[in-house]
Amino acid sequence: MMEWFRKIGAGVLEFFREFGASGIFASRTICGPVPASILVQQLYAVGILSLVIIIVSGLFIGFVLGLQGYYTLSRFNASEALGQLLALSIVRELGPVVTALLFAGRAGSALTSEIGLMKATEQLSSMEMMGVDPLRRVVAPRFWAGIISMPILTLIFSAVAVLGGYWVGVRWLGVNAGAFWNNMQQAVNFQDDVVNGVVKSVVFGFAIIWISVYQGFACVPTSTGIARATTRTVVYASLAVLALDFVLTAVMFK
Amino acid sequence: MVAILGPSGTGKTTFLHLIGRLLSPRKGTVRAFGHDLSTLKHDDLFRYRCRLGMLFQSGALFTEMSVFDNVAFPIRVHTQLPEELIRDIVLMKLEAVGLRGAHDLMPAELSGGMSRRVALARAIALDPEVMLYDEPFTGQDPISMAVVVKLIKTLNDALGLTSVIVSHDVQEVFSIADEVYILSEGEVIGSGTPAEVRANTSSRVDQFVHGRPDGPVSFHYPAPDLKTDFLRETA
Numbered sequence: 001m002m003e004w005f006r007k008i009g010a011g012v013l014e015f016f017r018e019f020g021a022s023g024i025f026a027s028r029t030i031c032g033p034v035p036a037s038i039l040v041q042q043l044y045a046v047g048i049l050s051l052v053i054i055i056v057s058g059l060f061i062g063f064v065l066g067l068q069g070y071y072t073l074s075r076f077n078a079s080e081a082l083g084q085l086l087a088l089s090i091v092r093e094l095g096p097v098v099t100a101l102l103f104a105g106r107a108g109s110a111l112t113s114e115i116g117l118m119k120a121t122e123q124l125s126s127m128e129m130m131g132v133d134p135l136r137r138v139v140a141p142r143f144w145a146g147i148i149s150m151p152i153l154t155l156i157f158s159a160v161a162v163l164g165g166y167w168v169g170v171r172w173l174g175v176n177a178g179a180f181w182n183n184m185q186q187a188v189n190f191q192d193d194v195v196n197g198v199v200k201s202v203v204f205g206f207a208i209i210w211i212s213v214y215q216g217f218a219c220v221p222t223s224t225g226i227a228r229a230t231t232r233t234v235v236y237a238s239l240a241v242l243a244l245d246f247v248l249t250a251v252m253f254k
Numbered sequence: 255m256v257a258i259l260g261p262s263g264t265g266k267t268t269f270l271h272l273i274g275r276l277l278s279p280r281k282g283t284v285r286a287f288g289h290d291l292s293t294l295k296h297d298d299l300f301r302y303r304c305r306l307g308m309l310f311q312s313g314a315l316f317t318e319m320s321v322f323d324n325v326a327f328p329i330r331v332h333t334q335l336p337e338e339l340i341r342d343i344v345l346m347k348l349e350a351v352g353l354r355g356a357h358d359l360m361p362a363e364l365s366g367g368m369s370r371r372v373a374l375a376r377a378i379a380l381d382p383e384v385m386l387y388d389e390p391f392t393g394q395d396p397i398s399m400a401v402v403v404k405l406i407k408t409l410n411d412a413l414g415l416t417s418v419i420v421s422h423d424v425q426e427v428f429s430i431a432d433e434v435y436i437l438s439e440g441e442v443i444g445s446g447t448p449a450e451v452r453a454n455t456s457s458r459v460d461q462f463v464h465g466r467p468d469g470p471v472s473f474h475y476p477a478p479d480l481k482t483d484f485l486r487e488t489a
Contacts, residue, residue, distance in 0.1 A: 121317070123316055125314065126308065128274070131300040131303040131328070133300060
């Protein structure tokens with residue numbers, strides 16, 4: 001029994017130690033200049049290279065939502081409200097959350113394994129020995145690239161998903177196009193829905209990138225250590241996104 | 255040129271990491287250029303490291319950069335030199351290690367020996383005062399090893415460097431070192447010029463220098479009595 005308590009206590013202490021260390025790591029990453037040329041390279045690696053998965057996923061989620069929404073609404077003779085249903089569910093929830101989950105799987109895991117491999121092959125140590133701070137040179141550009149990319153990817157995801165829903169609802173199932181767009185325009189408030197969705201995506205982006213770069217930087221520099229760190233990134237980031245979504249939704253949409 | 259020798263796992267690489275303050279000691283102090291390294295602030299520490307060059311065991315080349323960009327990296331970061339001048343310096347450094355013709359290659363296209371030579375060119379790019387070599391001969395074929403031995407000796411003499419080599423390749427190190435220290439189990443068990451260390455009669459030094467399979471460092475890892483181990487009933 002005592003052993004059990006001891007293990008729980010050790011686990012709690014380890015959690016707070018790790019949390020504190022990652023907090024110091026994040027503050028040192030945020031404060032300080034970022035080399036512009038590397039930031040541009042990382043915007044390409046983190047943002048542009050995530051576009052395909054974001055666009056394809058957005059399109060299919062739009063399709064599915066269009067179908068499900070149409071079948072449900074048509075039972076109540078309210079299929080004209082499909083635009084409203086699509087826009088609100090995508091802009092408020094599905095856009096930020098699904099983009100964040102995809103971003104954690106695509107970019108977050110790539111960042112962790114890249115930084116972990118740099119550590120395992122002594123590239124980070126060699127940088128330090130050349131008088132170059134890896135936090136500024138390696139971590140900070142990736143950190144800011146992630147935070148800049150996330151809201152842009154979310155907006156693209158939402159736009160593509162709405163277009164996917166439009167294609168299914170209007171072009172395929174015959175919902176009136178005027179009613180579709182008009183209801184959407186009436187229901188969506190720029191400040192409450194679009195801006196809040198973007199705020200959510202920035203918060204999610206911060207959490208995902210913080211977890212990703214810290215896990216890479218602090219991983220055990222072996223093949224098993226990198227694999228575990230990459231897994232932890234996807235699990236922790238996904239859970240963090242879902243938990244933050246609940247908190248932000250509760251605060252934003254009272 | 256000072257060499258630190260000793261069996262694997264005895265702390266030789268840790269010793270180099272302490273000099274570069276990649277690690278901090280739990281006890282005691284490390285002093286270099288008149289400073290206690292543990293007292294150096296962030297910027298001072300990075301300035302101090304600019305006075306050192308280190309050749310890592312793996313080479314530690316940046317995999318996404320070409321050979322040229324790897325060698326140019328510290329020069330671009332630490333100086334405001336024009337690109338034409340950087341090109342000349344990089345080609346000179348690569349010429350010194352015999353790889354000027356390989357400047358367009360990527361690290362993945364290099365052999366182990368070539369990687370280490372490029373890493374050496376990068377380590378001397380900023381003309382350091384002290385060079386640290388971490389196992390420079392490990393995993394090299396005889397020709398590559400001879401090339402690296404010659405390069406280290408030539409660069410040390412030509413640039414007037416202080417060099418610290420960590421290795422367990424006795425013959426290669428003895429051929430170029432001025433002073434040798436042998437570490438084992440956390441202590442210095444022998445030191446002096448290569449000739450003095452060769453003549454050392456201590457059984458531990460003798461076993462290491464002449465590569466004897468058994469001696470004070472036992473062939474067998476500590477284990478329970480053979481009979482007890484074999485007759486033990488498994489659960």
